[in-house]
Amino acid sequence: HSPGAAPSPSPQHPARIPPRPFPCAACGKSFRYLADLRVHERSHTGERPFPCPTLARGCPP
Numbered sequence: 712h713s714p715g716a717a718p719s720p721s722p723q724h725p726a727r728i729p730p731r732p733f734p735c736a737a738c739g740k741s742f743r744y745l746a747d748l749r750v751h752e753r754s755h756t757g758e759r760p761f762p763c764p765t766l767a768r769g770c771p772p
């Protein structure tokens with residue numbers, strides 16, 4: 712063993728701006744846009760990110 716040698720999981724990827732700078736604090740899933748994160752977060756808060764597909768006909772309770 713060589714103490715002090717930190718593992719390099721991704722040597723090909725230097726420290727750059729992550730393509731998805733908006734990680735979900737609940738599940739860790741990252742999103743590229745804050746708006747997408749906001750929509751996703753609703754899935755954790757119980758709200759539905761999208762209206763019921765049958766909402767136009769009258770979604771049953």
Ligand SMILES: [Zn+2]
Nearest residue numbers: 735737738739
């Ligand atoms: Zn999440």
